[in-house]
Amino acid sequence: DQQVKQNSPSLSVQEGRISILNCDYTNSMFDYFLWYKKYPAEGPTFLISISSIKDKNEDGRFTVFLNKSAKHLSLHIVPSQPGDSAVYFCAASPFFGNEKLTFGTGTRLTIIP
Amino acid sequence: DAMVIQNPRYQVTQFGKPVTLSCSQTLNHNVMYWYQQKSSQAPKLLFHYYDKDFNNEADTPDNFQSRRPNTSFCFLDIRSPGLGDAAMYLCATSRIASNEQFFGPGTRLTVL
Numbered sequence: 420d421q422q423v424k425q426n427s428p429s430l431s432v433q434e435g436r437i438s439i440l441n442c443d444y445t446n447s448m449f450d451y452f453l454w455y456k457k458y459p460a461e462g463p464t465f466l467i468s469i470s471s472i473k474d475k476n477e478d479g480r481f482t483v484f485l486n487k488s489a490k491h492l493s494l495h496i497v498p499s500q501p502g503d504s505a506v507y508f509c510a511a512s513p514f515f516g517n518e519k520l521t522f523g524t525g526t527r528l529t530i531i532p
Numbered sequence: 533d534a535m536v537i538q539n540p541r542y543q544v545t546q547f548g549k550p551v552t553l554s555c556s557q558t559l560n561h562n563v564m565y566w567y568q569q570k571s572s573q574a575p576k577l578l579f580h581y582y583d584k585d586f587n588n589e590a591d592t593p594d595n596f597q598s599r600r601p602n603t604s605f606c607f608l609d610i611r612s613p614g615l616g617d618a619a620m621y622l623c624a625t626s627r628i629a630s631n632e633q634f635f636g637p638g639t640r641l642t643v644l
Contacts (some may be wrong), residue, residue, distance in 0.1 A: 423574065451631055462536065462622060462635030463575075508575070516629040518563050522574040 423511050425523035433531050434475075434528045438496040440526050442509030445490065449511035453520065454483060454494050457506045466507070467494070470515055503531045535559070536636035538623050544642045545592075545613050553608040553639045555623030564606040565633065567597060567622040574620055579604065582628065618643045 424443045432438045442452075456461035467485045468514045469476040469492065476483050482495045483514040496503055536557045555564065555604040562583050567575040580589045581600045595617070597609040610617055620640050624633040 427574070429534075453631060455554070455635075460637060462624070462637050464631045464635070468631065512631050515631060518565075518580070518626050518629070518631065518633070519577060520631065520633065522571060524574045 420445075421524070422449075423509055423521050423523040425507075425509055425526050427523075427526050428451060429523070429527040429529070430497050431529045431531055433496045434501060436496075438495040438499045438503065438528055438530070439467045440496075440507050440528065442494075442523055443490055444492075444511050446511070446521075447490070448513050449521070450514040452483070452492050452516070453510045453512075454481075455508040455510060456527070457508065457523075468499045468511055474505045499528075501530050501532055504528060535577075536623055536625055536634050538621075538636035538639050541641060542640050542642070544644060545610075545618065546644050548612045548624055550592055551641065553610075553621050553623075553641070555606045555608075555636055556604050557623075557625045557634075557636075559634060560602070560603060561625035561634070562603070562628045563626045563630075565601060565624040566596075566606070566608050567624065569620045569622060569638075570618075573624065578608070612642070613617050613643045615643050617641065 420501045443451040453468040456466045457463040483491045508525045510520040565580040566578045569575040578592045599607045620638045622638045623636040626633045
């Protein structure tokens with residue numbers, strides 16, 4: 420039973436355009452959400468997070484949007500750069516400060532120069 | 533640089549032959565995790581430690597054991613690897629009450 424779903428295994432975007440990665444969750448107990456980025460031969464690294472008390476969080480070129488009623492979040496990258504090519508994992512936890520994370524299967528983003 | 537180190541990066545073992553994967557960290561984090569990630573699947577938490585307090589996930593097979601002799605080191609022991617245990621094994625750390633986990637590069641396990 421996959422509680423965190425990333426339905427697009429891959430996505431290709433032209434350099435300079437916006438990349439939108441999507442994530443859906445089924446467990447209404449999830450309250451805190453994170454995005455991780457993974458390059459080949461490296462472990463995932465934390466990118467950005469959002470609490471359910473917010474609907475948007477921004478950090479430079481990266482913005483995460485949360486629609487709690489739809490149980491949906493998305494990561495926007497604008498403008499997309501070649502170094503953004505990586506696998507992006509969505510993760511969720513029951514509340515901020517609960518260390519246990521449930522991950523999605525990841526989306527491979529390729530930025531085309 | 534503070535980091536999470538996993539050794540070896542690639543491990544080949546035979547069906548049924550015990551294998552140990554290791555993880556060390558220089559971050560001085562209290563919490564350490566082991567994840568299993570199979571191809572095209574989500575990382576799946578096997579167990580984690582709060583300091584020396586061991587927490588097993590309900591669906592982690594008994595075949596998987598772990599040891600944490602001190603803050604810096606954590607080991608994953610697979611007592612009798614089966615073909616289905618071939619996967620990437622990721623070690624991660626975090627501070628207590630933090631959602632941000634720091635991952636090592638992983639150990640890719642092949643079972644022949």
